[in-house]
Amino acid sequence: MNKIMLINRLNPQDYTEEKKKIFFSLGGxxxxxxxxxIIDALHNSGIIGLNDLVLKYNGIELNITTQQIPNVVKLLCKENISIYSIYQFYNPDL
Structure with missing residues (x-):
């Protein structure tokens, strides 16, 4: 059985303040x-609020801007959290 997932392409040149739901696939x-x-590190960093965080069974979904992604990656790496992928799900309703 094929497992198909549609994702949006992330644009590193996106400097807007528009928040998007970005998914981080994490180990553990x-x-x-x-x-x-993970919750404590993100909350204590001040990068995101608790309302911008959704825990999933295999990662977290954050409501952040594109330019905040590197800061989140740096924070998770500092906490020794394994990151397997980062993407934005495709939502045809946009």
Whole structure:
């Protein structure tokens, strides 16, 4: 069975303040200690608010601007969180 997922192309030249739902596929999301570590790190950094964070079974979805992605990656790496992919789901309703 093929598993197909449609995603939008991220534009690194996007300097707008428009927030988008960006998904980060992360390792260890099945471990409560790792989930709490991620939530605490993101909340304490001030990069995002708690309303901009949604926990998923295999990662997190953040409501952020494109230019905030590198800062989130840097923060997650600093916390030794494994990042497997970053993308924005395709939403034909846009």
């Amino acid at each position: 999301m099945n471990i409560p200690k790792v989930e709490n570590k």
